[in-house]
Amino acid sequence: MLQAQGRWRELLARFGLLLALVVMVVVLASISDRFLTTSNIINVLRQISVNAILAFGMTVVIIGAGIDLSVGSLLALVGVVTALLVTNTGLPVWLVLLLAVLIGVALGAINGGIVGYAGVAPFIVTLAGLTIFRGAALVATDGRPVSGLPPVFTTIGYGTFLCIPLPIWIMLGVLLLTYVLLRHTALGRAVYAVGGNPEAARLSGIPVRNVLAFTYAFSGFTVAIAAIVLTGRLNSAQPTAGVAFELDAIAAVVVGGTSLAGGRGGVWGTLVGALIIGVINNGMNLMNVSSFYQQIVKGGVILAALLIDRALSRRSG
Amino acid sequence: MNGTVLQMRDVVKRFGTFEALKGVDFDLRAGEVHALLGENGAGKSTLMKILAGVQPATSGSMTVLGQEVSFGSVADAQAHGVAMVYQELALATDLSVAENLFLGQLKPFVSHRALARQAEPLLAKVDLDVPPLARLGSLAVGEQQLVEIARALGHERRILVFDEPTAALSSGETERLFELIRKLRQDGVAVVYISHRLEEVFALADRVTVLRDGEHVLTRSVADLAPEDVVRAMVGREVLRFERQPSVREGAEPFRFRYEGPGLRPGTLELLPGEIVGVAGVVGSGRNRLLSTLFGVNGAAWVDDRPVRSPAEAIRRGMFLVPEDRKLMGLVLDLSVQSNLTMAILGRLTRAGLFIDHPAESAEASRWIERLHLRPPEPRKRVGDLSGGNQQKVVVGKALATGPQVLLLDEPTRGVDVGARSEIYGVLDELAREGMGLVVASSDTDELVGLCDRVLVFRHGEVATQLSRPLDDKEVVAHVTGARQVA
Numbered sequence: 146m147l148q149a150q151g152r153w154r155e156l157l158a159r160f161g162l163l164l165a166l167v168v169m170v171v172v173l174a175s176i177s178d179r180f181l182t183t184s185n186i187i188n189v190l191r192q193i194s195v196n197a198i199l200a201f202g203m204t205v206v207i208i209g210a211g212i213d214l215s216v217g218s219l220l221a222l223v224g225v226v227t228a229l230l231v232t233n234t235g236l237p238v239w240l241v242l243l244l245a246v247l248i249g250v251a252l253g254a255i256n257g258g259i260v261g262y263a264g265v266a267p268f269i270v271t272l273a274g275l276t277i278f279r280g281a282a283l284v285a286t287d288g289r290p291v292s293g294l295p296p297v298f299t300t301i302g303y304g305t306f307l308c309i310p311l312p313i314w315i316m317l318g319v320l321l322l323t324y325v326l327l328r329h330t331a332l333g334r335a336v337y338a339v340g341g342n343p344e345a346a347r348l349s350g351i352p353v354r355n356v357l358a359f360t361y362a363f364s365g366f367t368v369a370i371a372a373i374v375l376t377g378r379l380n381s382a383q384p385t386a387g388v389a390f391e392l393d394a395i396a397a398v399v400v401g402g403t404s405l406a407g408g409r410g411g412v413w414g415t416l417v418g419a420l421i422i423g424v425i426n427n428g429m430n431l432m433n434v435s436s437f438y439q440q441i442v443k444g445g446v447i448l449a450a451l452l453i454d455r456a457l458s459r460r461s462g
Numbered sequence: 463m464n465g466t467v468l469q470m471r472d473v474v475k476r477f478g479t480f481e482a483l484k485g486v487d488f489d490l491r492a493g494e495v496h497a498l499l500g501e502n503g504a505g506k507s508t509l510m511k512i513l514a515g516v517q518p519a520t521s522g523s524m525t526v527l528g529q530e531v532s533f534g535s536v537a538d539a540q541a542h543g544v545a546m547v548y549q550e551l552a553l554a555t556d557l558s559v560a561e562n563l564f565l566g567q568l569k570p571f572v573s574h575r576a577l578a579r580q581a582e583p584l585l586a587k588v589d590l591d592v593p594p595l596a597r598l599g600s601l602a603v604g605e606q607q608l609v610e611i612a613r614a615l616g617h618e619r620r621i622l623v624f625d626e627p628t629a630a631l632s633s634g635e636t637e638r639l640f641e642l643i644r645k646l647r648q649d650g651v652a653v654v655y656i657s658h659r660l661e662e663v664f665a666l667a668d669r670v671t672v673l674r675d676g677e678h679v680l681t682r683s684v685a686d687l688a689p690e691d692v693v694r695a696m697v698g699r700e701v702l703r704f705e706r707q708p709s710v711r712e713g714a715e716p717f718r719f720r721y722e723g724p725g726l727r728p729g730t731l732e733l734l735p736g737e738i739v740g741v742a743g744v745v746g747s748g749r750n751r752l753l754s755t756l757f758g759v760n761g762a763a764w765v766d767d768r769p770v771r772s773p774a775e776a777i778r779r780g781m782f783l784v785p786e787d788r789k790l791m792g793l794v795l796d797l798s799v800q801s802n803l804t805m806a807i808l809g810r811l812t813r814a815g816l817f818i819d820h821p822a823e824s825a826e827a828s829r830w831i832e833r834l835h836l837r838p839p840e841p842r843k844r845v846g847d848l849s850g851g852n853q854q855k856v857v858v859g860k861a862l863a864t865g866p867q868v869l870l871l872d873e874p875t876r877g878v879d880v881g882a883r884s885e886i887y888g889v890l891d892e893l894a895r896e897g898m899g900l901v902v903a904s905s906d907t908d909e910l911v912g913l914c915d916r917v918l919v920f921r922h923g924e925v926a927t928q929l930s931r932p933l934d935d936k937e938v939v940a941h942v943t944g945a946r947q948v949a
Binding site: 325329330331332334335337338341342344345346347348349350351352408409 | 778783793796805809812816820864
């Protein structure tokens, strides 16, 4: 009897989030017959794609016991630089996209380098990044959107493969990449070790500073991918894009069960977290809930998810 | 004088499905030192946490001075005159010594000077000479422990629980603490004393209670017991006092170390393959500093004239450090046993230098789980859920997996139960026999005498004396405490 109770608890702790998602889907499906249609499901997945891609990178940073507040601004900066390069220079589009990724990685690495080597708190470093990158995006464009992009961008934003929109495929690609990184590489394991106990990691010969720098560089990488997808969706690059995206990304990570204290969590949880947030948004839109109320409900659901998770996974002793 | 102050009856504590206490009785009289013994996981700490109001019992009763009580909080227990000194320091390292002493009773506005004045008599009680406004974190571990004790003394106490108070203390500090406890006993305080060190128990306690696997095994007067009886009651089997044959490879090429650093005067150390060198000294003598310096954590060190500038470099030069505090420095508690065991060598267990070779990793982990008799032998178990002794085995296993030629061990058996301790000694002996050089820093004199070929006694950051076989524990203590200055 007791044994069985313990097992239930464990199962709930493990799959509770998924269960919450399923319950939400069932409730919404019973309220709105438009919810559980193929087109709406694809709609939800496409809507969450940019946030999820950012959140996968954020997951790696947070497992390393860090935080990256600069992702929304960096997304705007990478977006406008990409658009400016493609419209004002003769560089081929593939090279511009490659450059976009490199810029994201490089700026992320600078964040991470300062965190790792100068030992400044990640909150502060990336908060500075948040305003610097936003400012740079505004300076580069004089505050105006950049349009007139080649058709490749609309393909990225609106094309499909096997009837599924490309943004969803890209999201799944980044998911898989992050999963392999975290679970199947020595570097990913090092991220868990550094996030869980940096001193123990250092005494085990793990290059703690480089590992920290890497996590932010990886976040920069996912930001660049998200920037390309978003630019494609909008068919233009906005210097004001991505405001407060960092908060949605952090919410997805945390709702997904990754501990802000570092060392614990994973990218599948983040996907479920992003889905939960996406389903809430979509459901409320279908029910014509005012966007003012939507914000309150969203915050409440995030809080509830965390409280339930905390109650279920509380360790004995 | 021998009035009973505490009666605990049929105390049961369950954590989920695990029964940590299976109906334990425990009595305490005024003016006695009552030793509470048992291996790790026997339920000692659980029982005392119930007494101190840290956690409630699942069932059972408790009376203090004939009054039925049930403590809902630590403050509740304190109001009844019960306080506990914890094994793991429960202090705020960024606050001052004085603030720590009065933590939980601070008024909204604190005058630092008034606080310092109130702190002084308490610090005097434990004979600790530090400025009351010093940041706690700037003190040595042993000194912090004394602050913790001073804090427990700060209230009117009828019952005081000491949970392994000497784990971080040097011999001199331990003696000081014993005097303190004897004085408390005279004043009629009932003292519960938890320790893994039997010699302390026999030096100090009036009565002994032994727990095993959450059950009460015996309660008897110390006068009616021999150490062997206690050990048998604790483990349910015989345990031998550790002694080993020397395995030094005389004439072999020694490892030559040079070192200097904060709190450590420049010095050299030669270590032969197969040799176990002990490092003794009081807290702050350079005892623990030596190991962290040799391992490249701080200061500067050279091995065979090649510099060691970081732990990573030390590992490349064939060294590994088993650090003093396994939870803070040795393990990533949230990761599995396997991940911790392979942490220092994962780079070698990869394909294309990138992807973890999972079968190779499990094989490596199983190897160390088997060799170190890890219990339970489950590679996927979270390390934080293991007992102290098994956690320590994981730290040792991680070190051995790197195949070091020189192993540095800082307090290798602190907070480790008798069974695991003798197993760890056995492994260290085997390693020396295989030709590894070992340096063991320890505050446990018996450990040094049983294990080492040579003991370096540190004082004021340098080697004050060197003692060789045959080692005598009283002589080591005399040198460590400074009772004997020159050999």
